[in-house]
Amino acid sequence: MHNAVKVLISEDEIRERVHALGRQIEADYHGKPLTIAAVLTGSLIVLADLIRRIGVPHRIALIQASSYKGATTTATTLVINESFAPDVADRDVLLLDDILDTGQTLSALIRHVNDRGARSVRTAVLLRKIGRQEVPLEPDYCGFTIPNAFVVGYGLDYDDDYRHLPYVGILDGPEATPH
Ligand code: IMP
Ligand code: MG
Numbered sequence: 145m146h147n148a149v150k151v152l153i154s155e156d157e158i159r160e161r162v163h164a165l166g167r168q169i170e171a172d173y174h175g176k177p178l179t180i181a182a183v184l185t186g187s188l189i190v191l192a193d194l195i196r197r198i199g200v201p202h203r204i205a206l207i208q209a210s211s212y213k214g215a216t217t218t219a220t221t222l223v224i225n226e227s228f229a230p231d232v233a234d235r236d237v238l239l240l241d242d243i244l245d246t247g248q249t250l251s252a253l254i255r256h257v258n259d260r261g262a263r264s265v266r267t268a269v270l271l272r273k274i275g276r277q278e279v280p281l282e283p284d285y286c287g288f289t290i291p292n293a294f295v296v297g298y299g300l301d302y303d304d305d306y307r308h309l310p311y312v313g314i315l316d317g318p319e320a321t322p323h
Contacts, residue, residue, distance in 0.1 A: 149296060149313035153288055158298060161287045162190060166197025169285065178202035179235040183209055183249065186242030189299035190270045205229035209249050222252040233261035242299045243271040247279035
């Protein structure tokens, strides 16, 4: 059973914005050894739509990052699996995530990719949530800024569901409090 989802960003708005970001990235990375490193699983949908708007050669890397809250401290440990990430040494890496929330994931991945010898590292996010960031980080490319609500669709999940929705929506109902 699905909870009700209220549309926040429509399919048309997403398409238009993703196309614009693609054109911008294409211009910025012209003639550069670009690798787009997408953070699984939420960024898969935006990755597929975005790269078809980037008309310059580029590679794709997939990175899995799972965060675990410490039982006794507030520290978060990020476990990174890069089995599907080709060598990023001397590549211009663009990290792509579905949403910038606390910023913990992307800031750890920036350090990680730098340690791997990337030529440059930038970040792109489809969404940025207001008022949640714990780590200072300005994404280089951002689709939309959204209010502090739990959103699903266009790759974003609640309990691994709702990723297939073609729009971004706010999840309604008693379950919508996963943080
Ligand atoms: P951060 O490290 O807190 O910035 O975590 C970002 C990750 O948290 C994203 O990649 C999402 O997987 C997840 N996340 C944060 N907010 C939401 C949301 O509103 N809906 C779905 N997933 C979210
Ligand atoms: Mg995610």
